Amino acid sequence: xxxxxxxxxxIWMVLFTVVPMVLVLYYAFTVPTESGVTWSxxxxxxxFEPIYLRVLGRSIRLAVISTALCLILGYPAAMVMAGNAFKxxxxxxxxxxxxxxxxxxxxxxxxxxxxxxxxxxxALLSFFDLPRLNILYTNSAxxxxxxxxxxxxxxxxxxxxxxxxxxxxVEAAGDLGANxxxxxxxxxxxLSLPGVVSGITMVFMPAMTTFVISRLLGGGQFTLIGNLxxxxxxxxxxxxxxxxxxVVMIVVILLSMAIMSFFEGExxxxxxx
Amino acid sequence: xxxxxxxxxxLTILSLVVLSLLLTGCGKEQPVLxxxxxxxxxxxxxxxxxxxxxxxKVVYDTYSTNEDMYVKIKSGGSSYDVIFxxxxxxxxxxxxxxxLKIDLEKIPNHVHIDPKLMGAEYDPNNEYSLPYMWGTLGxxxxxxxxxxxxxxxxxLWDPKYSxxxxxxxxxxxxxxxxxxxxxxxxxxxxxGELAEAAxxxxxxxxxxxxxxxxxxxxxxxxxxxxxxxxxSGEAMYAIGENSDLAYAIPKEGTNLWFDVMxxxxxxxxxxxxxxxxxxxNKPEIALRNAEYTGYSTPNLAAWAMLPEEVRNDRGAYPTxxxxxxxxxxxxxxxxxxxxxxxxxxVKAY
Numbered sequence: 001x002x003x004x005x006x007x008x009x010x011i012w013m014v015l016f017t018v019v020p021m022v023l024v025l026y027y028a029f030t031v032p033t034e035s036g037v038t039w040s041x042x043x044x045x046x047x048f049e050p051i052y053l054r055v056l057g058r059s060i061r062l063a064v065i066s067t068a069l070c071l072i073l074g075y076p077a078a079m080v081m082a083g084n085a086f087k088x089x090x091x092x093x094x095x096x097x098x099x100x101x102x103x104x105x106x107x108x109x110x111x112x113x114x115x116x117x118x119x120x121x122x123a124l125l126s127f128f129d130l131p132r133l134n135i136l137y138t139n140s141a142x143x144x145x146x147x148x149x150x151x152x153x154x155x156x157x158x159x160x161x162x163x164x165x166x167x168x169x170v171e172a173a174g175d176l177g178a179n180x181x182x183x184x185x186x187x188x189x190x191l192s193l194p195g196v197v198s199g200i201t202m203v204f205m206p207a208m209t210t211f212v213i214s215r216l217l218g219g220g221q222f223t224l225i226g227n228l229x230x231x232x233x234x235x236x237x238x239x240x241x242x243x244x245x246x247v248v249m250i251v252v253i254l255l256s257m258a259i260m261s262f263f264e265g266e267x268x269x270x271x272x273x
Numbered sequence: 274x275x276x277x278x279x280x281x282x283x284l285t286i287l288s289l290v291v292l293s294l295l296l297t298g299c300g301k302e303q304p305v306l307x308x309x310x311x312x313x314x315x316x317x318x319x320x321x322x323x324x325x326x327x328x329x330k331v332v333y334d335t336y337s338t339n340e341d342m343y344v345k346i347k348s349g350g351s352s353y354d355v356i357f358x359x360x361x362x363x364x365x366x367x368x369x370x371x372x373l374k375i376d377l378e379k380i381p382n383h384v385h386i387d388p389k390l391m392g393a394e395y396d397p398n399n400e401y402s403l404p405y406m407w408g409t410l411g412x413x414x415x416x417x418x419x420x421x422x423x424x425x426x427x428x429l430w431d432p433k434y435s436x437x438x439x440x441x442x443x444x445x446x447x448x449x450x451x452x453x454x455x456x457x458x459x460x461x462x463x464x465g466e467l468a469e470a471a472x473x474x475x476x477x478x479x480x481x482x483x484x485x486x487x488x489x490x491x492x493x494x495x496x497x498x499x500x501x502x503x504x505s506g507e508a509m510y511a512i513g514e515n516s517d518l519a520y521a522i523p524k525e526g527t528n529l530w531f532d533v534m535x536x537x538x539x540x541x542x543x544x545x546x547x548x549x550x551x552x553x554n555k556p557e558i559a560l561r562n563a564e565y566t567g568y569s570t571p572n573l574a575a576w577a578m579l580p581e582e583v584r585n586d587r588g589a590y591p592t593x594x595x596x597x598x599x600x601x602x603x604x605x606x607x608x609x610x611x612x613x614x615x616x617x618x619v620k621a622y
Contacts (some may be wrong), residue, residue: 109356112488134436136497137483152325219483220442223621231620235340235444236613237347 027243043244052228056248059225062139062214063207066146067154070203071196073147074154078195079188081155082162090106093159096152108145108216115141115217137219145213161195162188197260205253225249294350305330306366306545309346309353311532312337312487314406316565323552329545337486338443346371352539353525354546357405360395361445368604372401373536379547382554385574393531394601403550404535407600408505409591410446410528411514412521413490418499423521426454428500430473439492439501444616445602446528447474450502459600462608471615475622483622493518502620504530506568508558509589513567520588529599531571566617568581 031040046052077096081089099107114120115136122132135141164187173183211226220227225245232242308320312335312538313585320331336342339362345351346366358366366372377383383391383403414423418437429438429450440447449459451470461467490511493501503511508520534553536546552558554606556574563579569589570576576584587595605612617621 051621053620075428116492116495118495219481220620221478221481221483228621229619230619232345235338236617237340237344238613 023245026241027239028247029244031240043240046241047244047248052245055223055225056252058222059208060252061191062143062146062222062224063204066143066150066207067200067204069143069147070151070154070199074151074199075158075167075196078158078162081159082165096155100152104149105212107149108213111141111148112136112216115144124155127251136217137221139218139222141217142214142222142224146207146210147219149213150203150206151208154199157198157202158195159191161192165191193263197263201257201260204256208253209249299329303328303330304542304545305332306355306542306549307334307351307540308355309334309336309342309548310355310357311335314357314532314566314568316561318339319553319558319561322558323549326552327545327548329542329548331549340444346537352541353537354540354542355549356535356537357532358535359602360393360533361604363402363533363535364395364604365609366537367401368533371538373538373543374400374539375402375536375547376551379544380551380554382551382556385554385556385572387457387557387571387573387576390531390571395531395603396533402535403422403532403554404571405532405553406506406563406566407529407531407571408569408589409522409589409596410449410502410504410530411491411508411523413501413503413508414519414521415493415496415499415515415517417517423500423519424524426450426523426525428523429502430454430477431482432480434499436482437499438477438481439489439498439503440477440481440484441489441502442486442620444612446504447484447502447619448612448615449528449602451477453523453527456525460603460605461588462605464611467611467615471619474619476616478619478622490514504568504592505588506566508567509569509586510567512588519588522588522591526598526600527596529596529601531601535601 003153028043029039029041030037031042077092081092083089116122117134117136119136122134125132135144167189170183170187173187174180178186209226211224211230214222214224214227223231225248229242229245229249232238232245276344296474308331310333314334314335317333320333323329324331336345339359342356342358343362343366346353346356347369362373377399383399386404390404390407391399393404412423412426412428414428419428419434428434429440429479445459448467448470451473452459452461452466455466455473456467457463460534483492485492489501489503490507490584492498493503493511494514496515496517503520505520505522508518512518512520534550536543540546553562554572556572556578559570559572559575560578562568563572563575567589576590583589
């Protein structure tokens with residue numbers, strides 16, 4: 001009877017993960033007809049029309065760009081926080097975490113007014129006689145929203161791995177004649193890879209599936225795969241097509257996770273995923 | 274020993290269940306009314322007054338399009354007591370047996386409603402609904418950014434206004450504007466005409482700044498865009514905030530629409546719903562709602578109390594001649610799937 005503490009979790013998982021997944025698969029592979037429900041690949045055939053493939057392509061492109069930007073911005077920040085150079089690193093940590101206590105939707109709405117044609121940024125720019133910036137309702141605004149919202153998911157796992165690196169190893173590399181660049185490339189970076197991999201996964205997945213950021217900051221013009229799914233369920237009521245797109249997205253995410261875990265190699269114990 | 278743990282677990286679960294029953298029991302005295310309305314479509318102070326007068330607690334949720342509301346009611350996960358569908362959505366829901374009949378005797382204030390707006394085609398004997406607001410579909414524009422008279426749907430396709438046009442993220446309205454521009458009926462079932470409208474909307478997409486619903490009026494007020502496809506009530510609200518704005522009903526025709534109050538099947542507090550509908554039809558309450566939302570009230574007694582310039586505003590209360598060619602949306606049945614598909618494609622394009 002050792003397993004009994006697991007039972008509530010098992011029930012939870014079956015109810016809220018397995019059953020919904022089975023339903024999604026059922027709706028994806030069936031179509032309602034006059035004489036009842038029949039098995040069909042029709043929903044998937046529709047997804048592979050060029051217009052929807054472009055949506056998939058756009059989602060992957062924006063998610064990759066956002067993930068790359070988060071990595072470029074997040075890695076140095078994590079290094080500063082993990083290093084000894086800066087005494088008040090808890091302050092930086094707090095600055096990253098505090099915005100996450102606020103509702104995600106509110107933060108995105110705030111960007112809506114900041115980026116407006118007559119908004120805060122343009123008021124500031126025109127005060128200094130600089131050319132105005134019109135990026136609200138463009139691709140750039142969507143990427144900005146994703147980077148802003150998901151950056152902590154990149155910084156925190158990298159920070160937690162970097163702060164656990166044995167300082168002795170870094171010092172030893174220096175003592176043996178490696179310059180700081182070599183120390184970074186040959187010691188710190190390889191040791192921090194598990195954090196980078198889990199950071200990438202934690203940013204890429206929400207960036208791939210978001211529909212709120214693209215609707216608010218993209219003005220409903222840059223339909224991402226999340227928007228397409230939302231529209232099928234909430235507006236059009238076509239559960240079959242919506243489920244089929246969800247299945248495609250699950251496959252894309254599983255594939256990207258498989259690629260990630262290939263890079264992750266053996267050091268899984270440090271990663272969050 | 275092995276069987277002790279499950280027993281203890283069962284006991285814990287049992288006590289939790291009993292405890293939660295006791296806790297929910299405490300709050301059972303006050304009746305609750307679940308209201309599901311469009312966003313920004315009521316003066317919310319009125320809800321509190323209704324609570325005070327009737328002793329019924331109001332739980333108020335909002336939606337942004339008819340289709341959102343329909344899908345949520347249809348999927349059955351939630352039960353509401355009062356909803357505010359547009360006339361074409363009401364027709365569809367009546368057809369699908371989703372609406373309860375109402376007893377007009379329990380809504381004595383219905384006598385204040387304009388007889389011209391009662392007994393319309395979508396509900397000939399007002400068995401299911403009472404009108405809540407009505408209006409037209411047109412173009413809201415900023416007179417400082419547009420220097421020609423706006424009188425045609427063509428303005429929304431004019432490359433001059435590239436990235437200064439707001440469209441509605443609401444399929445029947447945006448597809449409707451394209452159909453009106455082409456000179457077709459907004460209720461067309463002809464696949465050829467619909468394909469032309471779809472093409473036109475895709476062609477327009479590079480010119481469009483954003484597809485919005487509730488944010489649209491704020492963007493127009495703050496001067497973010499020159500032109501917006503919008504409902505008359507939204508336009509009146511925006512003009513009230515920024516006097517540079519103006520509203521036009523294009524000459525090719527418009528959509529005359531009615532949002533109604535109705536009770537969906539599955540409502541748990543029908544008596545409360547009828548009381549609420551009666552409360553909203555009190556002339557002074559209807560007046561405050563009309564002034565707050567900017568929409569046109571069907572309540573004649575309330576209309577009579579409006580300031581003269583509002584009563585004579587042809588945007589808010591168009592003359593018979595203004596809306597001579599106007600069409601009311603009808604429920605499309607199976608053709609709706611074609612509209613769904615077109616809108617999904619335009620948005621994905």
